[in-house]
Amino acid sequence: MTSDLLLHNTLTRRKEKFEPVNPPHVGMYVCGPTVYGDPHLGHARPAITFDVLFRYLQHLGYKVRYVRNITDVGHLENDADAGEDKVAKKARLEQLEPMEVVQHYTVRYHQAMDRLNVKRPSIEPHASGHIIEQVAMVQQILDNGFAYESKGSVYFDVLKYNQQHPYGKLSGRSVEEMLSNTRELDGQDEKRNGFDFALWKKAQPEHIMRWPSPWSDGFPGWHMECSAMGARYLGETFDIHGGGMDLVFPHHEAEIAQSVAAHGKEAVRYWLHNNMITINGQKMGKSLGNFITLEEFFNGTHPKLEKAYSPMNIRFFVLQAHYRGTVDFSNEALQAADKGYRRLMEALKTVTLLKPSDKSDSDVNALKNKCYEAINDDLNTPQLIAHLFEAVRVVNSVNDGHEKLTADDIKNLTETLQLFVTDILGLSDETQSAGDTALVEGLMETILALRKEARARKDWASSDLIRDQLKAVGIQVKDTKDGVVWSRE
Amino acid sequence: MTSDLLLHNTLTRRKEKFEPVNPPHVGMYVCGPTVYGDPHLGHARPAITFDVLFRYLQHLGYKVRYVRNITDVGHLENDADAGEDKVAKKARLEQLEPMEVVQHYTVRYHQAMDRLNVKRPSIEPHASGHIIEQVAMVQQILDNGFAYESKGSVYFDVLKYNQQHPYGKLSGRSVEEMLSNTRELDGQDEKRNGFDFALWKKAQPEHIMRWPSPWSDGFPGWHMECSAMGARYLGETFDIHGGGMDLVFPHHEAEIAQSVAAHGKEAVRYWLHNNMITINGQKMGKSLGNFITLEEFFNGTHPKLEKAYSPMNIRFFVLQAHYRGTVDFSNEALQAADKGYRRLMEALKTVTLLKPSDKSDSDVNALKNKCYEAINDDLNTPQLIAHLFEAVRVVNSVNDGHEKLTADDIKNLTETLQLFVTDILGLSDETQSAGDTALVEGLMETILALRKEARARKDWASSDLIRDQLKAVGIQVKDTKDGVVWSRE
Numbered sequence: 011m012t013s014d015l016l017l018h019n020t021l022t023r024r025k026e027k028f029e030p031v032n033p034p035h036v037g038m039y040v041c042g043p044t045v046y047g048d049p050h051l052g053h054a055r056p057a058i059t060f061d062v063l064f065r066y067l068q069h070l071g072y073k074v075r076y077v078r079n080i081t082d083v084g085h086l087e088n089d090a091d092a093g094e095d096k097v098a099k100k101a102r103l104e105q106l107e108p109m110e111v112v113q114h115y116t117v118r119y120h121q122a123m124d125r126l127n128v129k130r131p132s133i134e135p136h137a138s139g140h141i142i143e144q145v146a147m148v149q150q151i152l153d154n155g156f157a158y159e160s161k162g163s164v165y166f167d168v169l170k171y172n173q174q175h176p177y178g179k180l181s182g183r184s185v186e187e188m189l190s191n192t193r194e195l196d197g198q199d200e201k202r203n204g205f206d207f208a209l210w211k212k213a214q215p216e217h218i219m220r221w222p223s224p225w226s227d228g229f230p231g232w233h234m235e236c237s238a239m240g241a242r243y244l245g246e247t248f249d250i251h252g253g254g255m256d257l258v259f260p261h262h263e264a265e266i267a268q269s270v271a272a273h274g275k276e277a278v279r280y281w282l283h284n285n286m287i288t289i290n291g292q293k294m295g296k297s298l299g300n301f302i303t304l305e306e307f308f309n310g311t312h313p314k315l316e317k318a319y320s321p322m323n324i325r326f327f328v329l330q331a332h333y334r335g336t337v338d339f340s341n342e343a344l345q346a347a348d349k350g351y352r353r354l355m356e357a358l359k360t361v362t363l364l365k366p367s368d369k370s371d372s373d374v375n376a377l378k379n380k381c382y383e384a385i386n387d388d389l390n391t392p393q394l395i396a397h398l399f400e401a402v403r404v405v406n407s408v409n410d411g412h413e414k415l416t417a418d419d420i421k422n423l424t425e426t427l428q429l430f431v432t433d434i435l436g437l438s439d440e441t442q443s444a445g446d447t448a449l450v451e452g453l454m455e456t457i458l459a460l461r462k463e464a465r466a467r468k469d470w471a472s473s474d475l476i477r478d479q480l481k482a483v484g485i486q487v488k489d490t491k492d493g494v495v496w497s498r499e
Numbered sequence: 500m501t502s503d504l505l506l507h508n509t510l511t512r513r514k515e516k517f518e519p520v521n522p523p524h525v526g527m528y529v530c531g532p533t534v535y536g537d538p539h540l541g542h543a544r545p546a547i548t549f550d551v552l553f554r555y556l557q558h559l560g561y562k563v564r565y566v567r568n569i570t571d572v573g574h575l576e577n578d579a580d581a582g583e584d585k586v587a588k589k590a591r592l593e594q595l596e597p598m599e600v601v602q603h604y605t606v607r608y609h610q611a612m613d614r615l616n617v618k619r620p621s622i623e624p625h626a627s628g629h630i631i632e633q634v635a636m637v638q639q640i641l642d643n644g645f646a647y648e649s650k651g652s653v654y655f656d657v658l659k660y661n662q663q664h665p666y667g668k669l670s671g672r673s674v675e676e677m678l679s680n681t682r683e684l685d686g687q688d689e690k691r692n693g694f695d696f697a698l699w700k701k702a703q704p705e706h707i708m709r710w711p712s713p714w715s716d717g718f719p720g721w722h723m724e725c726s727a728m729g730a731r732y733l734g735e736t737f738d739i740h741g742g743g744m745d746l747v748f749p750h751h752e753a754e755i756a757q758s759v760a761a762h763g764k765e766a767v768r769y770w771l772h773n774n775m776i777t778i779n780g781q782k783m784g785k786s787l788g789n790f791i792t793l794e795e796f797f798n799g800t801h802p803k804l805e806k807a808y809s810p811m812n813i814r815f816f817v818l819q820a821h822y823r824g825t826v827d828f829s830n831e832a833l834q835a836a837d838k839g840y841r842r843l844m845e846a847l848k849t850v851t852l853l854k855p856s857d858k859s860d861s862d863v864n865a866l867k868n869k870c871y872e873a874i875n876d877d878l879n880t881p882q883l884i885a886h887l888f889e890a891v892r893v894v895n896s897v898n899d900g901h902e903k904l905t906a907d908d909i910k911n912l913t914e915t916l917q918l919f920v921t922d923i924l925g926l927s928d929e930t931q932s933a934g935d936t937a938l939v940e941g942l943m944e945t946i947l948a949l950r951k952e953a954r955a956r957k958d959w960a961s962s963d964l965i966r967d968q969l970k971a972v973g974i975q976v977k978d979t980k981d982g983v984v985w986s987r988e
Binding site: 109138141452453454456463 | 949
């Protein structure tokens with residue numbers, strides 16, 4: 011490896027050399043799902059992006075503690091401090107206990123992530139399971155003078171905080187600008203300013219998810235959980251915090267303010283954000299009829315989809331774009347990605363069968379270094395994939411006898427492909443099991459061709475042997491007026 | 500259906516008609532795993548037993564809320580109040596944060612249960628996520644005079660409780676007997692009596708998993724979590740509490756006392772306990788070298804196993820015994836169970852292909868009623884399986900032309916088999932995918948026989964066709980001195 015790992019820090023708006031606080035340990039926190047609906051592409055992208063970072067950091071020898079939370083309480087409908095709790099609303103509509111909703115969609119999320127070959131994080135804490143830590147942190151912020159209690163709720167005092175610490179540094183907003191843009195919202199007169207955010211909310215009488223606190227029976231504000239659980243499992247200062255770009259403001263901005271207000275220092279050294287996904291150029295949304303769940307992609311059941319797209323097809327497609335760029339899903343683009351994915355899988359098999367020569371026409375080490383340089387350049391997976399396709403070209407060229415490689419280079423090339431394709435990009439070979447069905451069809455084609463010839467030459471012994479053996483393995487053959495058809499019993 | 504559902508209540512030591520408190524709702528709580536090691540048969544048996552009950556109650560039309568907890572804190576090594584926390588010890592040995600241990604083994608547990616086709620429960624609460632509820636319940640017990648604080652820990656006062664409520668009713672023990680058998684344990688002088696149990700334990704300085712409480716920074720006693728989480732999600736009174744027989748004392752006995760002491764009434768109406776598992780007649784234990792994990796069964800990697808045993812093989816084997824009887828695992832018994840399982844799966848396919856007659860030689864309705872009677876008789880799955888094999892006999896007899904069934908009876912028989920085998924016993928067909936490998940082998944055998952004949956009669960056209968077509972589907976054939984061998988490319 012010839013280069014350092016550079017990561018783009020949203021806070022400084024530039025690529026920085028990655029240096030952990032406490033090597034060889036790396037602490038990484040990524041915002042996980044709010045579990046009130048089926049997982050979709052908006053869940054897949056951050057999961058895949060930070061899965062690649064998790065895998066790569068481990069490959070580099072770091073001991074990574076990767077925390078990804080499950081938001082099961084406190085995330086209100088409008089992402090600010092108004093509206094119903096998203097999980098509680100779903101529970102009300104489906105007449106379930108909120109934790110039944112949480113369980114159902116957490117399991118669905120895990121199933122989809124498993125299929126996408128996303129590794130489970132090291133710890134997956136639930137917001138509702140860390141009320142004590144959140145209450146304690148709210149108390150610290152109150153004690154430090156950066157919050158106020160109002161009618162049983164506690165709000166973060168943005169103006170007060172901004173007098174000492176710049177509020178808005180992550181998103182590039184200024185409080186002055188926010189002041190001029192804020193309009194007063196109905197029922198929010200508990201707040202001193204519209205941009206103050208809830209640290210603790212008093213529960214309405216009908217609210218099921220509620221816990222005691224010094225201020226009221228209630229529940230934590232949405233932003234609290236990540237600050238409290240990050241500190242709980244990664245310490246007051248840790249290395250990486252990731253999430254979707256839509257979380258930069260207010261969620262991550264609030265997290266920074268909460269940590270500074272409670273602990274006197276920022277928690278996070280590198281803020282990483284993946285960009286959003288569009289579908290045929292449009293933002294994904296239930297009202298636009300283009301809200302496609304991952305399961306619908308895998309099964310091809312959504313009307314906008316021409317066919318089913320396998321988990322690895324989706325994963326490869328996501329990785330073909332750099333994580334900080336947008337990705338636009340379309341049937342054409344997905345089908346093109348599938349071809350690319352299959353070429354890679356094919357090459358992974360072919361490379362192990364190459365015949366060595368006494369000299370090499372390609373510089374495998376240089377190719378490998380280019381792969382490292384690409385991933386080191388802020389996880390430039392599209393560039394990495396381009397280099398891997400150059401490797402595929404070499405593999406096929408050697409296989410066809412147009413180029414030569416020594417045994418050492420074949421070994422190096424094999425290891426390089428396996429390392430980057432399988433271990434780091436996390437692309438598993440799902441063509442294998444599909445392969446059996448194709449294989450059975452191919453073999454049956456051969457047998458039926460032989461059966462036809464046997465009959466043509468009135469070779470009843472062969473014809474009978476075919477009939478008996480097929481019957482023994484559970485295959486029925488019928489002569490119809492449209493030709494020969496076969497089926498499994 | 501002709502009979503009522505009877506369940507054996509450990510509390511009354513007899514079978515009782517099942518009548519839920521609040522029909523059509525049923526609340527069921529089952530003790531889940533302490534997540535500090537790989538899942539084994541001791542996890543599989545209660546999971547499968549109560550999965551069948553969960554499935555059957557749902558089939559009867561009940562809306563079941565099934566809670567199965569994850570114990571991630573408070574379970575000390577000797578199951579009483581001494582020794583190290585099991586999760587914390589594992590974390591110390593592996594140099595991990597305890598919640599990393601919890602995550603790792605929770606994922607492993609879920610993977611194994613998924614393979615055993617055990618449905619996920621409705622809610623899966625973590626003990627560490629419900630400290631607030633546990634602290635509140637300890638406070639209630641203290642307020643009601645049934646507990647005492649000692650050096651920052653809180654203990655349940657068994658003698659005091661026993662003056663008003665019989666302690667030991669579930670396990671059939673008496674306090675008098677316990678008094679005579681109790682020996683003082685080292686370092687337990689905090690307790691008034693050796694059989695008092697911890698509701699809250701003050702944490703030693705090195706203990707990572709700790710939370711604030713009115714008494715000390717510490718953690719809840721092991722028995723508290725089930726009482727508190729049961730009440731939280733199922734209410735102060737609910738229908739069914741299940742678990743392994745080894746949990747009757749002290750765990751479930753303590754749960755009863757805690758509920759009565761806190762709420763003035765017992766929480767549970769029906770206590771159900773599955774019996775234990777032995778391996779070749781011996782108790783399973785790490786020191787005996789017969790501690791076999793589920794994964795080792797599935798892969799056949801443990802030295803005591805002659806081969807791999809599939810998840811459905813294990814599930815069927817467990818269900819062949821009544822849940823209140825012991826089960827002894829041996830290679831012979833597992834291999835016999837595999838044959839039975841395959842016969843059932845075969846019949847499920849055959850029944851759909853039966854040709855109807857104008858009369859029936861078997862009484863399918865009577866057979867169906869017998870199946871219901873068996874499952875209604877305290878989940879008598881061995882009896883149910885015997886009836887299902889009678890159904891298999893009928894299916895095969897009709898298929899062979901020895902017996903007749905009308906179209907209606909074939910439909911009824913098909914539905915009965917699917918209902919009991921697939922839906923209620925939860926036996927899925929895993930012979931399907933394994934079938935492809937066998938099928939490919941069978942087809943290759945046919946092709947190679949044809950190839951041999953073609954060569955014998957010097958039919959080079961057929962021989963070439965075989966070679967070319969096999970190459971096209973990725974199969975290489977080699978003539979060796981030991982005969983013809985083939986392999987996939």
